[in-house]
Amino acid sequence: MKRQRMSDQGGTVTIHDVARHAGVSSMTVSRVINKNVNVREPLREKVMASIKALKYTMNMAARSTRAGMGGVRIGVLYSHPSASYLNEVMLGGLDQAARLGAQLLLEKCGGLQSQKNAVNRLVEAGVDGVILPPPLCDSAPTVQMLTRVGIPVLALATARPLPEVSAVRIDDFQGALALTRHLTKLGHKRIGFIKGNPTHTPTEVRYEGFLKGLSEAGITLDEGLVVQGQFTYKSGLEAGRELLDRKDPPTAIFASNDDMAAGVMAVAHGLKISIPEQLSVCGFDDTPVASTIWPQLTTVHQPIVAMGRSSVSTIFERIKELKSGEPSRPVHQLMKFTLMDRDSTGPAPK
Known part of the structure; x- marks a missing residue:
């Protein structure tokens, strides 16, 4: 495979290098690479000129070679206060990713700027879809950042799923x-x-x-x-x-x-x-x-483990449809809950 040109700092050329060279955002470069129709032609030509000048070819080629489903990369962007909840999600998600031959890429973030930076890192890594566990499943700015560059999103455990993104949840x-x-x-x-x-x-x-x-x-x-x-x-x-x-x-x-x-x-x-x-x-x-x-x-x-597993399967199928050129609609899956009556509750005191 053709090697990428080295950047001025000594590392391989990245989307961010191309963005700086063209004077645009990393998101705009990603839209051009993904052939997003919402980029004006003069801006597209400017980005393509920078890609050519910097000989940024490896990641574009890698995207082509990953047209088959064996190389699917699924991002998981998380900012959750409960480590136990995330552990349960990942237990199911990693198991299902292994079954499908997909790769999960985890990115942690905090506030809005941190979320933007994490999204940029996932875009740079070439993810094909992103799962958003709570509370990011309800972050409209994060969803918009991803959908603008053509990356399908799945909201895990949202109570009010947006119509444009897939969701796995309970009632x-x-x-x-x-x-x-x-x-x-x-x-x-x-x-x-x-x-x-x-x-x-x-x-x-x-x-x-x-x-x-x-x-x-x-x-x-x-x-x-x-x-x-x-x-x-x-x-x-x-x-x-x-x-x-x-x-x-x-x-x-x-x-x-x-x-x-x-x-x-x-x-x-x-x-x-x-x-x-x-x-x-x-x-x-x-x-x-x-x-x-x-x-x-x-x-x-x-059923958090099962929801993590189902999230990977659902976003994987949506990625598969998009790669094959088939019409792809967001899927909203409602899973069953169970009331667990244990020892912490009893009759009201007299």
């Missing part, structure tokens, strides 16, 4: 409703609720399911029992202290994920509050922490 509303019904059937009327990251769509949808469950049971919402969290263990500690330090604390607390529920239980243990005799606690997702804390956590099982 967060019904899951939260089932868990709230579980608590109300146990006789709980004062139920605290801890919201998750406000930028992540399951946060509001799970809250809506909670409100529906209260309404069905004829319970009026006490807004003082609703506390903002961030889907992190630390925010669960803070929310747990706020709820349990009240003069009239709740008899049950519904945390929007397992990490926050674990934080609540730690606070309760520190205050010598017995679970579930004095306080019932439940979470959401059924990550490994749910079955390793004491008592084991009542939660909604989200």
